[in-house]
Amino acid sequence: MTRILYAKRKAAIRQHSSRAGGFVSTEKSGTKLAAFSNTFIAVIRHLVTTVLCVAIFAGCAVNRYQAPVSAFRDRTQQTIGVLGDFYSSRNSYEIDAYLQVVAADSKLEVLETDAQGQPTPLGRPVFSPASIKARLDALNLVGIYAGRLYDLANTTAPASFQTSATVLGDNLGSLDKTFQKLQGAADPTANKYIGPISGLIGTIGQMFLEHARDQLIKKAIADGAPQVDSILAQMRDDMDNIFSKEVVTGAKERLAILAHAYNVERSQLTFEQRTARLLEIKAASAEAAASVGSAPSNVVSSMMSAHKALVEAAASSDKARPMNLAALNSALEAWTTQIQSLAAQVKLLIH
Amino acid sequence: MLKVDTSTLTDVINQCFDYSMDGRFDLNQQSAFLAEGKRLRGLLLNLLSAQFDDATPAVLKANKQLDAVNTSLSNATAVLAKTVQTLNEIAALVGNLDKLLNVAASFI
Numbered sequence: 251m252t253r254i255l256y257a258k259r260k261a262a263i264r265q266h267s268s269r270a271g272g273f274v275s276t277e278k279s280g281t282k283l284a285a286f287s288n289t290f291i292a293v294i295r296h297l298v299t300t301v302l303c304v305a306i307f308a309g310c311a312v313n314r315y316q317a318p319v320s321a322f323r324d325r326t327q328q329t330i331g332v333l334g335d336f337y338s339s340r341n342s343y344e345i346d347a348y349l350q351v352v353a354a355d356s357k358l359e360v361l362e363t364d365a366q367g368q369p370t371p372l373g374r375p376v377f378s379p380a381s382i383k384a385r386l387d388a389l390n391l392v393g394i395y396a397g398r399l400y401d402l403a404n405t406t407a408p409a410s411f412q413t414s415a416t417v418l419g420d421n422l423g424s425l426d427k428t429f430q431k432l433q434g435a436a437d438p439t440a441n442k443y444i445g446p447i448s449g450l451i452g453t454i455g456q457m458f459l460e461h462a463r464d465q466l467i468k469k470a471i472a473d474g475a476p477q478v479d480s481i482l483a484q485m486r487d488d489m490d491n492i493f494s495k496e497v498v499t500g501a502k503e504r505l506a507i508l509a510h511a512y513n514v515e516r517s518q519l520t521f522e523q524r525t526a527r528l529l530e531i532k533a534a535s536a537e538a539a540a541s542v543g544s545a546p547s548n549v550v551s552s553m554m555s556a557h558k559a560l561v562e563a564a565a566s567s568d569k570a571r572p573m574n575l576a577a578l579n580s581a582l583e584a585w586t587t588q589i590q591s592l593a594a595q596v597k598l599l600i601h
Numbered sequence: 602m603l604k605v606d607t608s609t610l611t612d613v614i615n616q617c618f619d620y621s622m623d624g625r626f627d628l629n630q631q632s633a634f635l636a637e638g639k640r641l642r643g644l645l646l647n648l649l650s651a652q653f654d655d656a657t658p659a660v661l662k663a664n665k666q667l668d669a670v671n672t673s674l675s676n677a678t679a680v681l682a683k684t685v686q687t688l689n690e691i692a693a694l695v696g697n698l699d700k701l702l703n704v705a706a707s708f709i
Contacts, residue, residue: 344646351639368643376646492649495611499618499642506618510635514628 313460314575315467315564319403321582322560325589326396329553330389332593333485336546337385340493344376347500354511376496385488388481395474402467471564475557482554489547501541505534537598545595552588556581602652603660605701607645609667614641616674617691625677630684637691644698651705659704663697670694 348371352358362373508531516524559581563574617638621631653660670690674680680687 491607495607495649496646499611499614499645502615502618503639503642506621506635506638509622510631513631 313403313463314571315399315403315464318560318563318575318578318582319399319467321579321586322556323396323400325556325582325585326393326553328589328593329549329585330393332549332589332596333389333546334386336493336596337382337389340377340382340496341371341375341379343497343500344371347503348372350504350507354507385485388485392478392481395478398474399467399470402463402470405463468564471561475561478557479554482550482557486547486550486554489544489550494541494544494547498538498541501534501538505531505538508534540595540598543592543595545592548588549592549596552581552585556585603655603657604652605648605660605698606664606667607649609664609671610641610645610648610698613667613671613674613691613694614638614645616671617641620674620677620680623677625681626684630688633688637688637695640695641691641698644695644702647702648698651702653701653705657704659697659701663694663701666694666697 349360352360360372361370363369508527512519512524512527512531519527556578559574559578563571563578566574615638617634620626621635621638623631626634673687673690
């Protein structure tokens with residue numbers, strides 16, 4: 251590439267030299283300018299070569315984290331929304347279940363304490379509010395982590411990376427000014443270099459920005475990942491060991507109560523009343539079916555998979571990175587699909 | 602720390618509810634399964650977060666009992682043939698699980 255540039259430049263110089271009124275206009279000043287231009291041409295050629303080499307060996311100047319980290323942040327916020335609603339509704343769900351039992355049996359009273367002295371869901375929350383709050387706080391922490399990664403991936407503060415870029419940037423900057431002075435009659439071809447040099451300054455600055463940003467993101471992920479993994483694993487265990495059992499038995503109980511009440515009372519019901527009751531039973535059946543799928547647990551599991559892929563992509567070598575970023579994108583797409591289908595199911599479980 | 606086998610308890614509860622909607626049982630038997638299922642679910646909500654000291658005899662016994670009841674309930678033909686006996690086994694289980702709440706070391 252550089253040999254082609256050099257050959258073209260030499261051909262252009264020969265062409266200019268033979269034209270009357272070109273920058274080799276008078277014998278004395280023309281010689282000096284020609285030598286000056288040749289020097290600058292050589293410098294530009296060297297710089298272009300250097301920049302191209304740096305770009306190639308640095309894996310090209312692309313913010314490789316912006317898209318996947320932005321997607322990770324967005325999916326995290328959606329997941330937090332779905333799971334936050336789920337956690338917050340656990341006690342009202344149990345109050346509903348208790349009132350359903352009372353509604354189905356006209357002999358039962360609404361009580362805060364039952365005949366055995368045990369509190370009902372009206373008398374005492376089934377899940378302690380402090381426990382629910384702790385889980386919501388943990389979720390929010392994961393959201394903050396994803397938000398910080400997003401901020402890092404989208405920073406546009408080259409001033410932070412000025413030190414790295416200063417030396418080369420200063421040299422390129424003065425070269426740019428020199429060409430700006432040269433443009434016009436002194437060297438009509440000088441202005442052709444101004445645009446590319448300005449572009450190069452921007453490109454090199456961006457490359458230092460990308461490299462420093464990459465390192466910051468790698469460090470942030472390496473530092474935060476173990477804690478995030480721990481929180482998500484605990485949350486998934488919560489879902490599997492506590493809340494999925496609560497929900498699957500609650501949904502089944504609701505269906506069984508409605509069905510049994512209908513069977514006992516159906517001969518006393520009008521057609522409209524039977525129809526209304528059967529619609530309730532249908533809704534309860536849908537909830538029971540949704541509860542079996544362990545929707546909240548699956549949301550957390552898919553988030554854990556995407557986070558694991560993000561950690562692997564950040565820690566990978568330059569050679570392995572494209573493959574790991576592709577794996578991350580796949581995990582993010584799978585997570586997106588899971589959230590969409592599971593959000594609808596979780597909605598059925600929230601009362 | 603030891604915990605009650607809440608996975609098996611969940612299965613037992615759901616089987617009780619299923620039999621409460623099973624037309625092979627008469628209405629009284631369906632009512633009985635529904636009532637036991639509701640009692641067991643109330644106990645489940647408390648036992649989900651209960652922890653017991655290691656090797657607590659009452660917990661070990663309850664877990665074995667849970668396993669036995671679950672096995673009985675999983676065979677619908679056997680349950681149909683011995684409905685009264687099965688319901689009595691469930692009632693005994695309810696009683697034992699209820700007693701566990703008084704010996705729990707902590708509730709997390």
